Amino acid sequence: MTRQEAAHTHRIPLNRDRVLRAAVALADATGIDALSMRRLAQELDVVPMALYKHVANKEELLDGMVDTVVGEIDPPATGPDWQRVVRGRILSARRVLLCHPWAARVIESRTGPTPAVLAYLDSMAGSFRDGGLSADLTHHVMHAMGSRLLGFSQELFDASGPSGPPDPGLAAHYPHIAELAATAAHDGSSTVGGGCDDQFEFEFALDLLLDGFEGLRRQGWTSARKA
Amino acid sequence: MTRQEAAHTHRIPLNRDRVLRAAVALADATGIDALSMRRLAQELDVVPMALYKHVANKEELLDGMVDTVVGEIDPPATGPDWQRVVRGRILSARRVLLCHPWAARVIESRTGPTPAVLAYLDSMAGSFRDGGLSADLTHHVMHAMGSRLLGFSQELFDASGPSGPPDPGLAAHYPHIAELAATAAHDGSSTVGGGCDDQFEFEFALDLLLDGFEGLRRQGWTSARKA
DNA sequence: CTTGACCAGTGTACGCCGTACACCTATGCT
DNA sequence: AGCATAGGTGTACGGCGTACACTGGTCAAG
Structure with missing residues (x-):
């Protein structure tokens, strides 16, 4: 030795x-x-x-990192209820992205899609198609989901800083935001601290969109272009 | 001289x-x-x-730049139709952000909200409240809009590169994405080139969300927490 | 066994970055 | 006249990504 x-x-x-x-x-x-x-x-x-x-260089390193974490997302479940399938997959993506808080920003900063992201988006589109959405509707739906598809969008910031008591100066200048902060504070959400329940917010938006999609699907929506 | x-x-x-x-x-x-x-x-x-x-330093420079461009967003219109008001304001924000393509990423990269962003979000919350949404609903609605509130989210990338003809290799590996690309290609949208109509996509998602919010408002939605 | 191609890893060097710090120099107040 | 102050300067430092020339070890062909 x-x-x-x-x-x-x-x-x-x-x-x-x-x-x-x-x-x-x-x-x-x-x-x-x-x-x-x-x-x-x-x-x-x-x-x-x-x-x-x-x-090859740092950019490619970042690309590889993105592919690595996107590869951690669960494969799509199988089942007749497309909303369940999509919902589950997106929540898996969200879980992964929350484990790597830097990933969302890095993904957004890439100039082109990386293979794993492409594969993820492709299988997501497949889930919509399997659920009976037309290609047309699926296309717009994917756009509508936006970055939510990838499970992030923790939102810009919490608007209320990390500090505890509501800032009186803030309340004076931004009354509506103060009101929202107060609302968030005294409903007994899962986060005992000042913040709001990110998971709830995320699912609120997700379900709202999924419900909207289902409504469009049921009424046979098609993109009615104005010529 | x-x-x-x-x-x-x-x-x-x-x-x-x-x-x-x-x-x-x-x-x-x-x-x-x-x-x-x-x-x-x-x-x-x-x-x-x-x-x-x-x-003070480069971070503060970036903060100042954000405030400068956010300051370019039109003030909120007045009117009885809150959806109209909100929609118009958001589209104004979008217009501004499209003029400064770097701004979206910079805004997202800020660790805390800058005053102009805070003011913008505050007046947006005010528009929802004036429209009759409860503070509770407004709170969740703001979250649901996410980055769309600020008019960006051009989406990650176009999935199809800048090149013209559909890549056959891509079609083989990502059939659903290829299908979407084909859909986007042969409906005669405003963008003559390969891409899809970003403005349409944006308004599709925006209206879907706004319609969802209006539905919730009409049925007196309140956040039903599971204790 | 020798030779030479081919790697993975090394060492040095360049030009860019943000910015700390000491320094000037004109302006305007007392 | 004296002096504080604010705005612009010059130099310097440590860190960054990475180009380029190298070295030592592995292994197949002669």
Whole structure:
């Protein structure tokens, strides 16, 4: 067990997959802003340039990270009730994205779709089609769901800061927001703290949209273009 | 007209507002990634550090830019039809955000709300309340609208690249997406090219949501929490 | 057994970034 | 006249992504 042998044993050859996993873990642990090629290399006990044998550049690294997390989303369930199927899948996507808070922003920042995202969207479209929606309606429905399809949209921010008591200055300047904050505060939601129940909000919007889609489907909606 | 006088005349004293406007213009012209303090300073014929007399740092510059563009959104119209009012305002926001394609991402990247965004959201909540929605419903409705409230969400990407003919390889791997692309291609929408009519998609989703909200309002919806 | 191609990993270097800090210099108040 | 202040300057530092030339180890062909 010379030093050389030790080096051999503890150094798994560092393939692309290991790089991506380490990058995801690092982003999870320290935030996406702290993810640099240099820090990542350090984490892998390697010199920065070594990474470039496995990813072309940082953009491709980010693409790979996106594919890695999107690959964690459950495959679609099977069943006759398309709304159930879609709902379950989207909530799975949401769960995954909530585990990797950086992922939503990174996905949005990609200039083109990555394969895993494409596959996800494709199977989602398939679920709509299997549920009896026309291709036309499915198309518009996918657009309507927007980023909600991918389970994120935690919304911009909470409007109320992390602090506890309602800011009196805020109430003076933004009365309606203050009112909403008050509403959120004193209904006994699952989040004991000041905030509102994100999960409830998410499902509220999701169900509203799904109900809307079902209504359109039942009435045989088709995109009536004005010439 | 010594050189000194010339310097005096052509150098308007560079206040915060001029900095923000120049930053917005530069981001519009060259993209948000090309906006650096150094490039911005150069644009203003000034040394980089001069900017720091007017903005604390780059984050605050971005905050200011957000407030600048959000300030361009039309004030809310008045009228008895709340859906009309809200719809018009949101479409105004969308118009503004489409003029500054970088703005959506920057807004999402802010850690806290900026004053202009807060004011915008507040007056939007006011429109819902004036329309007869309860504070409770308004709260959830604001969440449901999500980023659509701010008029963006051009959606992740177009799924079909900028190229013309449908990629046969894509069709093989992602049949449903290919089907949607075909649907979008041969209905004679306003965009003659391959893409779909973003404006139509946006209004489709918007109206679906607004109709859903109106239904809830009419039936006196209230958030029925399961304890 | 030698040779040479081919990797994965290294080391150095460049140009860009945000910005801390010390410095000027004109302006305007006392 | 004296002086504080505000706005613009110059220099410098540490971090970033990554181009490019290299090295040592593996392995097939001669």
